[in-house]
Amino acid sequence: MISRVAEHCFWLSRYLERAENTARILEVNQTLLLDFQVPAEQQWQPVLIISGIHDYPGPFEAELVQAHLTWNTDNPCSIASAVGIARENARVVRETVSAEMWSHLNQSYRWVQSEAARQLFHQDRDEFYDRVRRVNQLFHGITDGTMTHDEPWEFLQVGKFLERACQTARILDVKYHALLPSPERLGTPVHNAQWSAILNSCSAYEPYHKLRRVGEPETAVPEFLLFHPSFPRSVRSCLLEVRRALHAISGRPVSEPESDAERAVSDLVGWLHLVRIDDLLPAGLHDALTNIVNRIHEIGDAIHRTYFDVRVENYAAKPFDPAI
Amino acid sequence: MTQTQSQSPPAARPLFTGYRPHAVAWDELFDAERRPHDHCRLLVEGLGRLDCAEFVQRRANADHVFIDEGITFSVYSDRRGVEKIFPFDLIPRPVAAAEWDVLERGLIQRLAALNRFLWDVYHERHILRDNVVPADLVLGSKGYRKEMVGFDPPGKQYIHVCGTDLIRDKDGRFLVLEDNARTPSGVSYVLENRVVMKKVFPHLFQHCRIRRVEDYPQRLRQALASVAPRPAIDPPTVVLLSPGSYNSAYFEHSFLARHMGIELVLGPDLFVHQERVYLKTTHGPQRVDVIYRRLDDDFLDPNCFRADSVLGVPDLMKAYRAGNVTLANAVGTGVSDDKAIYPFVEDMIRYYFKEEPLIPNVPTYICARPADRDHTLANLDKLVVKAVNESGGYGMLMGPFASNAERAVFADKVRANPRNYVAQPVVSLSTCPTWTEHGVAPRHVDLRPYIVSGAMTWVLPGGLTRTALVEGSLVVNSSQGGGSKDTWVMENGQ
Numbered sequence: 055m056i057s058r059v060a061e062h063c064f065w066l067s068r069y070l071e072r073a074e075n076t077a078r079i080l081e082v083n084q085t086l087l088l089d090f091q092v093p094a095e096q097q098w099q100p101v102l103i104i105s106g107i108h109d110y111p112g113p114f115e116a117e118l119v120q121a122h123l124t125w126n127t128d129n130p131c132s133i134a135s136a137v138g139i140a141r142e143n144a145r146v147v148r149e150t151v152s153a154e155m156w157s158h159l160n161q162s163y164r165w166v167q168s169e170a171a172r173q174l175f176h177q178d179r180d181e182f183y184d185r186v187r188r189v190n191q192l193f194h195g196i197t198d199g200t201m202t203h204d205e206p207w208e209f210l211q212v213g214k215f216l217e218r219a220c221q222t223a224r225i226l227d228v229k230y231h232a233l234l235p236s237p238e239r240l241g242t243p244v245h246n247a248q249w250s251a252i253l254n255s256c257s258a259y260e261p262y263h264k265l266r267r268v269g270e271p272e273t274a275v276p277e278f279l280l281f282h283p284s285f286p287r288s289v290r291s292c293l294l295e296v297r298r299a300l301h302a303i304s305g306r307p308v309s310e311p312e313s314d315a316e317r318a319v320s321d322l323v324g325w326l327h328l329v330r331i332d333d334l335l336p337a338g339l340h341d342a343l344t345n346i347v348n349r350i351h352e353i354g355d356a357i358h359r360t361y362f363d364v365r366v367e368n369y370a371a372k373p374f375d376p377a378i
Numbered sequence: 379m380t381q382t383q384s385q386s387p388p389a390a391r392p393l394f395t396g397y398r399p400h401a402v403a404w405d406e407l408f409d410a411e412r413r414p415h416d417h418c419r420l421l422v423e424g425l426g427r428l429d430c431a432e433f434v435q436r437r438a439n440a441d442h443v444f445i446d447e448g449i450t451f452s453v454y455s456d457r458r459g460v461e462k463i464f465p466f467d468l469i470p471r472p473v474a475a476a477e478w479d480v481l482e483r484g485l486i487q488r489l490a491a492l493n494r495f496l497w498d499v500y501h502e503r504h505i506l507r508d509n510v511v512p513a514d515l516v517l518g519s520k521g522y523r524k525e526m527v528g529f530d531p532p533g534k535q536y537i538h539v540c541g542t543d544l545i546r547d548k549d550g551r552f553l554v555l556e557d558n559a560r561t562p563s564g565v566s567y568v569l570e571n572r573v574v575m576k577k578v579f580p581h582l583f584q585h586c587r588i589r590r591v592e593d594y595p596q597r598l599r600q601a602l603a604s605v606a607p608r609p610a611i612d613p614p615t616v617v618l619l620s621p622g623s624y625n626s627a628y629f630e631h632s633f634l635a636r637h638m639g640i641e642l643v644l645g646p647d648l649f650v651h652q653e654r655v656y657l658k659t660t661h662g663p664q665r666v667d668v669i670y671r672r673l674d675d676d677f678l679d680p681n682c683f684r685a686d687s688v689l690g691v692p693d694l695m696k697a698y699r700a701g702n703v704t705l706a707n708a709v710g711t712g713v714s715d716d717k718a719i720y721p722f723v724e725d726m727i728r729y730y731f732k733e734e735p736l737i738p739n740v741p742t743y744i745c746a747r748p749a750d751r752d753h754t755l756a757n758l759d760k761l762v763v764k765a766v767n768e769s770g771g772y773g774m775l776m777g778p779f780a781s782n783a784e785r786a787v788f789a790d791k792v793r794a795n796p797r798n799y800v801a802q803p804v805v806s807l808s809t810c811p812t813w814t815e816h817g818v819a820p821r822h823v824d825l826r827p828y829i830v831s832g833a834m835t836w837v838l839p840g841g842l843t844r845t846a847l848v849e850g851s852l853v854v855n856s857s858q859g860g861g862s863k864d865t866w867v868m869e870n871g872q
Contacts, residue, residue: 149636364658
């Protein structure tokens with residue numbers, strides 16, 4: 055497919071996933087605050103950092119931060135911006151997405167822009183965030199049912215799962231800071247509530263508890279969110295999906311990575327398969343998570359180089375046209 | 379209580395009750411005695427059963443379809459946003475099948491003549507040597523491209539898609555207003571209008587038999603594939619080259635690419651290597667055989683035409699002249715739809731085919747000719763004067779409706795550059811009942827059929843009926859706030 059179009063599909067997916075994740079994080083954070091009196095900065099700054107915002111001028115007041123992350127169009131990671139950018143990416147490749155996908159995305163965008171959405175935000179915050187999450191969830195449901203699962207679809211998958219892997223790793227990293235074990239806090243309600251919040255931010259609360267993990271949450275929760283092979287939001291399972299999609303695009307078996315992108319994701323997946331949580335804890339989970347997030351960014355760069363940035367110089371050396 | 383024109387119509391009034399046709403112009407639905415034309419009977423019965431409130435409700439339904447689907451058009455002079463919805467009126471414009479069949483033959487005849495003319499202009503120039511068309515008008519035309527001299531396009535086809543605008547005079551006779559042989563647009567609205575009409579008025583479609591328009595994209599694709607250069611593999615790779623999403627017709631580019639099942643590409647997606655054209659894909663470069671380009675000649679190749687164009691492909695003309703890629707429409711077709719050349723098309727038909735034109739031109743004065751220029755300047759209050767190389771209704775003087783000051787300004791322009799202007803008598807365009815806030819009222823319309831030509835020539839049944847939305851206005855162009863209607867070619871016997 056055209057490189058430029060693949061790039062739009064990739065980013066369309068990433069921005070929608072980002073919007074869903076932001077909504078999820080904000081909703082969970084709000085709920086958490088109902089139970090505890092936690093200093094505002096401590097509670098809201100992590101949320102900003104997860105979204106990649108390090109220069110928020112403050113104040114760290116609940117309504118202001120939520121407004122910044124929901125409506126501020128100067129902030130490309132806000133829900134309103136992300137939905138708008140996703141829709142714009144779809145608009146310029148309308149001939150690639152199905153009519154139903156476009157229709158849903160266009161209507162969702164118009165809803166976010168509407169007065170009705172603002173009112174819902176003020177009157178029933180949870181319902182508002184639910185609706186935002188459903189924009190992405192419905193989009194993928196419609197996509198899976200109405201779009202041929204060929205290359206453009208695969209690039210949508212790559213964007214979605216790469217973004218999701220990144221989000222899970224960042225949620226874990228940032229929230230974990232607030233939860234470094236200190237003797238006086240172990241086992242306290244705040245402590246347990248924060249772990250629940252991490253799990254809820256990844257929609258992992260029930261799946262995690264179904265496994266009946268033995269062990270302290272400091273170990274068991276990161277282990278679940280990093281390594282579980284089939285929980286759909288774990289870092290490992292997301293990267294497995296990215297790898298599957300890249301190999302579906304190239305047609306090469308998963309055991310034979312060749313392009314920069316395939317090799318980068320294969321490396322990280324391999325490492326996640328072999329490493330154990332106990333290996334990571336002594337040095338501090340933060341270092342490991344930073345490393346993972348950086349490597350996910352490198353995968354993104356490699357994808358760009360491999361598929362989107364086609365340069366004649368890379369191809370002119372060998373004949374690429376059988377007709378000549 | 380008496381009903382005055384300035385109030386909204388009562389909700390319960392049937393749609394056509396109280397409809398007053400235009401005093402002079404031909405009405406597409408009703409005759410002089412306010413009875414429906416034969417071919418309109420079923421339509422008027424079917425629509426006439428609705429009352430105004432029901433009709434307004436259906437209009438709202440139709441508007442939702444347009445907005446939700448993002449069926450838009452952008453207007454260059456409007457800075458409010460990139461996209462606007464193209465106004466659409468729900469009352470269709472019918473054409474009798476028997477009348478259409480004549481038009482179809484006339485349009486095919488005309489396109490064949492234009493293609494012959496282009497071949498002649500870029501080869502032997504017989505028609506210029508025999509003084510049927512003045513050489514200076516042709517060679518001095520903005521659309522003339524010397525790069526095309528001696529080049530043989532596949533099948534000798536220059537014009538693959540043509541939009542020839544037709545109008546009806548006050549006696550109901552069809553005339554050709556102008557040809558559009560470069561990048562005619564609007565067909566996507568024809569197709570989307572039909573979708574909306576079928577959703578909103580299914581019962582009318584059941585009662586009236588209307589020729590289908592949905593075949594257009596596949597017909598066009600077949601035509602383009604049929605003009606691939608000889609060594610192309612089967613099936614040839616056809617792409618649509620667009621300037622991108624900020625172009626006013628982008629919706630159409632995207633629509634057509636999707637419905638034809640071909641890739642929509644931008645200039646930077648393509649490159650030329652060893653005089654062949656390739657597309658940048660996720661699997662490396664892919665050879666391209668036919669480019670349906672919706673880009674003006676000037677922007678096609680910065681190494682040949684405008685050097686500042688970022689919309690085109692460097693060295694595309696080299697690949698084209700080497701015969702390794704087909705461009706549709708060919709480069710240099712602007713010389714055939716030049717308004718200064720238009721008056722000679724009837725003579726082209728006679729010259730090349732020894733036939734009479736089946737559809738006549740509007741009588742035209744060519745200001746490049748001194749006698750015509752003098753006549754024009756002496757009768758500015760009765761004529762429509764047009765700049766030959768503008769489109770979209772810009773650069774035009776509507777003599778009878780202009781002020782003395784406006785006419786004086788225009789007269790100066792004509793005197794300064796007579797070659798750039800032609801004049802025609804004001805034709806009272808036919809009207810069609812159209813919904814307004816005061817109820818159904820006559821509004822002027824024209825018709826743009828689309829002719830597709832490859833190995834064979836095919837005419838889309840009907841085409842885009844463009845409607846002036848302002849009462850009395852004769853300017854129907856979308857770029858100046860006009861709207862459209864669905865055109866129905868009514869099968870025989872209806």
